[in-house]
Amino acid sequence: MTSASLDHYFDSFRTQFVLPSGLIYLDGNSLGVLPKASSVAVQRAVEHEWGQDLIRSWNTADWINAPERCGDKIAKLIGANEGEVVACDSTSVNLFKVLVSALKLAEHDPSRNVIVSDIDNFPTDLYIAQGLRELLTSRSLELRFVKHDEVADAIDAKTAVVMLTEVDYRTGERYDMRVMTAHAQANGAMMIWDLAHSAGAFSVELNACNADFAVGCGYKYLNGGPGAPAFVFAANRHLQALDAINAPAPISGWFAHAAPFAFESEFRVTRGAKRFLVGTPPILQFAAFEASLDIWLTVDMGKIREQSLVLTDLFIREVEARCGSTRSPQAELTLATPRAHHARGSQVSFRHSEGYAIMQALIARNVIGDFRAPDILRFGFTPLYVTKQDVVAAATHLENILATCEWDQPKFKQKQAVT
Amino acid sequence: MTSASLDHYFDSFRTQFVLPSGLIYLDGNSLGVLPKASSVAVQRAVEHEWGQDLIRSWNTADWINAPERCGDKIAKLIGANEGEVVACDSTSVNLFKVLVSALKLAEHDPSRNVIVSDIDNFPTDLYIAQGLRELLTSRSLELRFVKHDEVADAIDAKTAVVMLTEVDYRTGERYDMRVMTAHAQANGAMMIWDLAHSAGAFSVELNACNADFAVGCGYKYLNGGPGAPAFVFAANRHLQALDAINAPAPISGWFAHAAPFAFESEFRVTRGAKRFLVGTPPILQFAAFEASLDIWLTVDMGKIREQSLVLTDLFIREVEARCGSTRSPQAELTLATPRAHHARGSQVSFRHSEGYAIMQALIARNVIGDFRAPDILRFGFTPLYVTKQDVVAAATHLENILATCEWDQPKFKQKQAVT
Secondary structure: OOHHHHHHHHHHHHOOEOOOOOOEEOOOOOOOOOEHHHHHHHHHHHHHHHHHHHHHHHHHOOHHHHHHHHHHHHHHHOOOOOOOEEEEOOHHHHHHHHHHHHHHHHOOOOOOOEEEEEOOOOHHHHHHHHHHHHHOHHHOOEEEEEOHHHHHHHOOOOEEEEEEEOEOOOOOEEOOHHHHHHHHHHOOOEEEEEOOOOEOOEOOOOOOOOOOEEEEOOOOOOOOOOOOOEEEEEOHHHHHHHHHOOOOOOOOOHHHEOOHHHOOOOOOEOOHHHHHOOOOOOHHHHHHHHHHHHHHOOOOHHHHHHHHHHHHHHHHHHHHHHHOOOOOHHHOOEEOOOOOHHHEOOEEEEEOOOHHHHHHHHHHOOEEOEEEOOOEEEEEOOOOOOOHHHHHHHHHHHHHHHHOOOOOOHHHHOOOOOO | OOHHHHHHHHHHHHOOEOOOOOOEEOOOOOOOOOEHHHHHHHHHHHHHHHHHHHHHHHHHOOHHHHHHHHHHHHHHHOOOOOOOEEEEOOHHHHHHHHHHHHHHHHOOOOOOOEEEEEOOOOHHHHHHHHHHHHHOHHHOOEEEEEOHHHHHHHOOOOEEEEEEEOEOOOOOEEOOHHHHHHHHHHOOOEEEEEOOOOEOOEOOOOOOOOOOEEEEOOOOOOOOOOOOOEEEEEOHHHHHHHHHOOOOOOOOOHHHEOOHHHOOOOOOEOOHHHHHOOOOOOHHHHHHHHHHHHHHOOOOHHHHHHHHHHHHHHHHHHHHHHHOOOOOHHHOOEEOOOOOHHHEOOEEEEEOOOHHHHHHHHHHOOEEOEEEOOOEEEEEOOOOOOOHHHHHHHHHHHHHHHHOOOOOOHHHHOOOOOO
């Protein structure tokens, strides 16, 4: 597709989002922008469904099936089948559930007690595994968290589970899902993918890569709104295996019961992916999220990736030309993201020892990215609403901030609660 | 206070809620009505905070502290201190967390491996305990679920935790929190209260009763909206004890980390009630919930109880006069709720073998209660927006439906997904 026709393709999506005037928003990998349809959907959910229909909306507005319904919509974006995905809880809680489930399926071989991950994985993933080690004392879990390049070698006959985030939240470096999944499975381990920076960033092919389990986030590229429900994927073969051994739900709340409204006193686990549900779903968040998913279902994910690479290549080129190695050290940004297309997602990160202050100065100029300790300036590129003009303008602002040391002011160095 | 002045007191609250025209809503114990302020707050959160300020709202709108801020507001309604309550996740997930925490504190005595509960407890509470028994195999947990009247005797030197819902979701029968807590503790056990049908129904006095842990629901009497965040209470002495032994968080997500935005790879648990947080909070639900809590903070809980008893007494009297034992068996409703004030919450339940169809017929007349298997017609009374006129009108509708067997139609017998 030509560059102009790609731009034209995305123009029709851009109008479907609320884009604050004068703002260049390169943080859709942290919180996606507001779809206009989500605003309408939330208002309807509040005023009409809650306000007027009240408790009846569980049936009349089909609130009760929101987790499965949204799960099936997400499935189409991540290469999963109907019935393999539910939307619920937070990514952290969901990772807890899939780890418990994968360990359950692995427990026939007690010698496999190792969870392998990348030490630079998003911390909550590591924390959840650390917590499980403390909780499941009888499993004597061992955690093997190693550098990106050492992950493959760390997988061996003692490995129960490999748990990776496909795209590194700091550098944007991307694992090869197909290769790593095959490698884990060749060693007899289960492969869990965290799709936080994948879903909505490019076409994910969970089943084509034979992934075992996955979790992901609703509020980043998927534009589901702040604190949107996260999601869980389990390959159908594992759902069937869990059903076959009548495995308990990982957190056995009433929404994982075979008949929640029969109010039985004995837990009977439901079939399929609903085993990952726990309690009452957050309906207002679902209203926002589902409206965004309905936009996503009209998007050509191949074009998303094509335009994402156009935008990220352009940003790398523009920033390196303006703030590259020919400048003084203080005005220099170092690319942290791999250049090769296959080795990255839809974000570009640069390093600078004063990254925090530089990002604050940039935000003060209405260009929003974010900072990740210790030295990463992080920029997310979301073709649905970010243009080439935005990219060039952002690079220009960066150049000016660096050239004049505009960032070197106390107000930009003061740390905020959330960075 | 005189009856008229009580009515007058609540008139000023009634106007703060959206009350659908022609509807008599006696289901605020399942989903509270929409506060007008919540509607405004959600719209602001969507349009302004998400739509315009985007990621910056974590700081500028203080999204990041919503769980603690709302927790502190809830604390005032349930007799807890600042810092002892956080709002988060669902009641089911929160019960999982407090059970894990209570068991952690009890583990110095391995002979205590029994969880005692009421077999008629809300099923998800029982399910969560059943799931934990499967998960924590090394603890060899034994579950002792007995009838209401047998709970006290079931508590013994092997009991680690007693877990009860203060007000029975079906019958409305209420435990004596003070007596049962003291009895559990006299036997060396931890006492966990589920306040699903207590918070907002009457003044709860957790600390005055020396409760150990509690969980509760945001979307019932507290009017927090469908799928509102639930809450967790832990007595300060236990928070300190957990801190002292550096107990891991029950589900150790990044929001339970001492410095979540330092992105450290090693989990370091935070101090205090924030140890019960896990992942990113659902901000739109918090916007709705907090606006409702701000109304609650202006309510005199003593007057809530006084009017609740006026309304429930009136309903019992009216229904028994119209559908009592002088009628034909088919037209007769049997009170399932204790008459004694101290022995009930803010709901009244009647039994009838055709309860489901009768409730559907009542709903068709725009009087909303709900049905709980096998035979319970359940009515919640919420003084903030239910009047004596509503109560009498509801009883009149019930009388008519029963007298003419209006319920005896196929359309009223067809079961819906959610009852």
